[in-house]
Amino acid sequence: MTKVLFDKFLAHSIPRAILLYGENEFLITYYSDLITTKIGGVYQTIYFDYNHQEALNYLGVNSLFGDLNVLVLKLYTVLDKKQIQDLFFTLEHNPKSFLIVQFYKSPSMNDADYAKKFRIMSALFKPSAKLQDIIEMRCFHLSQDEMLKILRKRSLELELQIDSHLLEYLLNIQNNDLAIAYNELSKFIYFPNITLQLIDELSYSLGNMKMESLFDSLFDKKGHLIEIIQTLNEEGMDNMALLREIHKYFYILFKLYGHSKMYGNLDSKEALGYKPPQHIFNVWSRRSLKIKTQTYLALFDICNQWRIQQFQGKDVSLQFLIEIQQIL
DSSP: OOHHHHHHHHTTOOOSEEEEESSOHHHHHHHHHHHHHHHOSEEEEEESSOOHHHHHHHHHSOOTTSOOEEEEEEESSOOOHHHHHHHHHHHHTOTTEEEEEEEOOOTTOOHHHHHHHHHHHHTTOOOOSSOOOEEEEEOOOOOHHHHHHHHHHHHHHTTOOOOHHHHHHHHHHTTTOHHHHHHHGGGGTTOSSOOHHHHHHHSOOOSHHHHHHHHHHHHHOOSOHHHHHHHHHHTTOOHHHHHHHHHHHHHHHHHHHHHHHHHSSOOHHHHHSSOOOHHHHHHHHHHHHHSOHHHHHHHHHHHHHHHHHHHTTOOOHHHHHHHHHHHO
């Protein structure tokens, strides 16, 4: 099921069993928490060390207080057909129990292997005559508009008075890491007036210095690409996240470049919707004008080719970064 369809489903129904998987770990956790909150009752989480009998026992026994039971499984390994059938059979016979399976890519697993495994398990999460509301949903990477929509929803829940352009700024300084930006919002609950200066003061910017080292290497031929990539990987940035950061950076530069061509100025508020810190904007503006139209087209084409090969399980980050460095 797609995210759009599931949002519509969740507006009026609750799944008895759901498998959440895919590239976006934030969404896996987000929807699991959303479902758990909507169900209410009591829940138990089994973390990665799966015990089949323990799971069946929990789903098969009613709460002493008559509450609904929710079992959350956080897994790196695939449940086999017999295990899933056992879980569904138990749910059929206990209407007060619910199952949420969060299937993640383990650190030792490549994208291609993960895709094979989630396809195997997702094929088993299908409705039956006795158990209708069984759902599997792949959590894809979100567009910036989709991420901002989630941040807006969270800010309303926290009753924050924050403008949309500030949410975009918060997301930007966190390198589009929605999980961090989402959690950062709770820092502002005690402030009646949220400003850009307050965000700069309270919100820690993740990875900006490391990414800036990479962009310096691409534009100014400073440092060694291999060492920078290794450092970013050690800090938890995988190849797809790296690609998103590269694409986002060139998109920002292109928006500034396009605005300067159309209006003859580099007004960041008009071009981007917010005003970044001046020292950052100085670098962006200089680099945006350094790149010509055909080069921008070539850069976005490289990013598209990079994405296609990455989805095929190929580790091509260094190859494409060298290509980008050569045309800048």
